[in-house]
Amino acid sequence: MSHAFAARSSLRTVTHTLARALAHALMLLPSLMVVPAQAASTPAATSPTASPTPTSAPAPHCTRTDLNLVVLGSGGPELTDQRAGSGYLLREGDRARFLIDFGPGTSQTFERVRAQIADLHAVLFTHLHVDHTNDLPALVKASFFSTRSRDLPIYGPSGNDTVPDTATFLQRLFGEQGAWSYLSDYLTGDGDFALKPVVVDALVRFPAAPAGALQTHTPQPAPSQQPAPSHSEPQAVATGNDASGDPSFLSQPHYRATIHGYTLTAIPITHGLLPSLAWRIEKDGCAVVVSGDTSNIGHTLDALVKDADLFVAPNAVPQDSTDAIALRLHMPPAEIGRIAATARPRALLLSHFMQRTRLVQKQSRAEIARHYNGPILLARDGDAYRIADGQPIPPSNTRTP
Template sequence: MRTKRFFRQAGGFALAALLVFSANAQAAACRNPNLDVVVLGSGGPELDDNRASVGYLVRENGRAAVLVDFGSGTSLNFERAGAKIEDLQAVLLSQFHVDHVNDFPALVKGAFFTRRNRDLPVYGPSGNHSVPALPQYLARLIGSKGAYAYLSGFLDGGESFRLKPVTVAADAAHPKVFAASEGGFRISAVPVTHSIIPALGWRVEKDGCAVVFSSGTSNMGRTLDKIAADADLLVAHNAIPEGSTDRVALKLHMMPSEIGRIAAAAHAKSVVLSHFMNRTENVMRETAAAIGSRYKGKLNFARDCDIYAVHSGEKIGSCLH
């Protein structure tokens, strides 16, 4: 009798565990078909690649939500995507190299001509001996004694809204995952290795849908892995070719095979490659092979203005058309 009761109870526990597991699995699935990512820029710092520098826009129902980096040339594609500064929930800056942030002053200036009256959170990395932390970067850029001091009202409250800087620790030697919420989106960051430049990888989530942005990183220490799990879309920077022997570049960027390893380990549903440079522009077949040796999922090579659906990982259009 006790044996039968035990098996009935065990069966009940197993069924309950199965139901919980199923519920969690269902909760983890992307449930929002209205999220997409616009590639505002897919290039790097070079000026002869016919690409804007890096920047991305996460949208919901076609409306701007989260801006990730805003490098040279991205402001035009922001306009082409029909984005409005009023709709932004947050700006996420991964690092302060020019090709990641050069159009940010244009965004601030453009805000003067909008009706935005809500403060805009701006998240960015801490600094070190080479690069200022986010608050110092903003002060040097648009503070009262900055390069564009006439925009200082967006820091000191003189304009219709303020930029609210949030500094995220970017010490890759002691990586900690940062998390916050803005406008219904959960955002996470982790320090990534980009030579001596403090840098962050970002994850943006809503309704079980997750997009991960690698930023520029060699991924030494494999810190990006900490936020990449089960990404629906992994946007990875392809700035060096497989087999590169450039010691400087290898401290800044990861080879395609490492992108493939990350995507496979994370069970990413789709990978979008971006941040191309001349040295990777003409070896895309070799890049695909190196990634494909480790990762068997969807792989796309981004162009400026490409639009990718988060839930499917497929390209669904372009802001050029």
């Protein structure tokens, strides 16, 4: 028996029973006023101890089957799991469009899926930890042997006393006094193209700081570091109003840009003392959200994920973790499940596994499933997922040489 048939049969039985009961009541109490039928749809109260009701994924609204996300790296900073560090590639068909983080080993996956540097619209960094940025110099050097001739925007967070902002980060890598100074032409524009840093405010602001929240001063880059806007770069930075009405989101200086037909939105998220971002990329009604590492103190991530088609969440701490430092940096599975249940993405992709979570993936999925009943996927290096519904794409669906 199909689910639809069973549901209709059950509905007919309930309706028939209610009709008989109502008729009996009217016979006994002729003066009884009949409540309109729609009142019957009011949810019944639940016990305070009742388990949370799983939330279904929303109805389809993304029809672009050519938009997909490739997992370039699903690991973290450890060298014990044979996984590359964090990194993702958004493709349009087989064309590389956006890199979201580019940790150690991701350049090899980038090559394995036959991505081309010349096709990239931009690089988006969530934060500047080494396991999210390590392979950027390899990408820049490899671009010398590519056909790329247009500038490459590098979006990333502002800095603080712990880490530099993204513009300074690039200077320390590729500037004339940088670690890879022989690549300085890519900052000065004397080469085939230039790296164009775009610094995004990553300071989390709480209207009233909750217990455990960390707020740090985030200095803005010097005026000389601010890239001049162009038609292919952001035209505006929005703060304040958002359709979600989420007060945590409204308190954050969310950043929006349009580049080559894609809308980029970034919002600050909590990752200890480190400035960190989550990114939402949208085109033609399709949306993917990639969260950087976060404890999600203050629920700053929730509204950004709302109604996304695919939500990529780091799974770096297990549910039973008692490590206070780790929990200031990362969210446990129950928090991932709560976000998914509230924001209702069509599919959830877990990634950024560490030794402490890689060995308990079954338990993590079960904890998340207590809150969210949409698809829960486990990332592996080289896997690709259709953004519209989270369905895996066969490995053969890559560009031929």
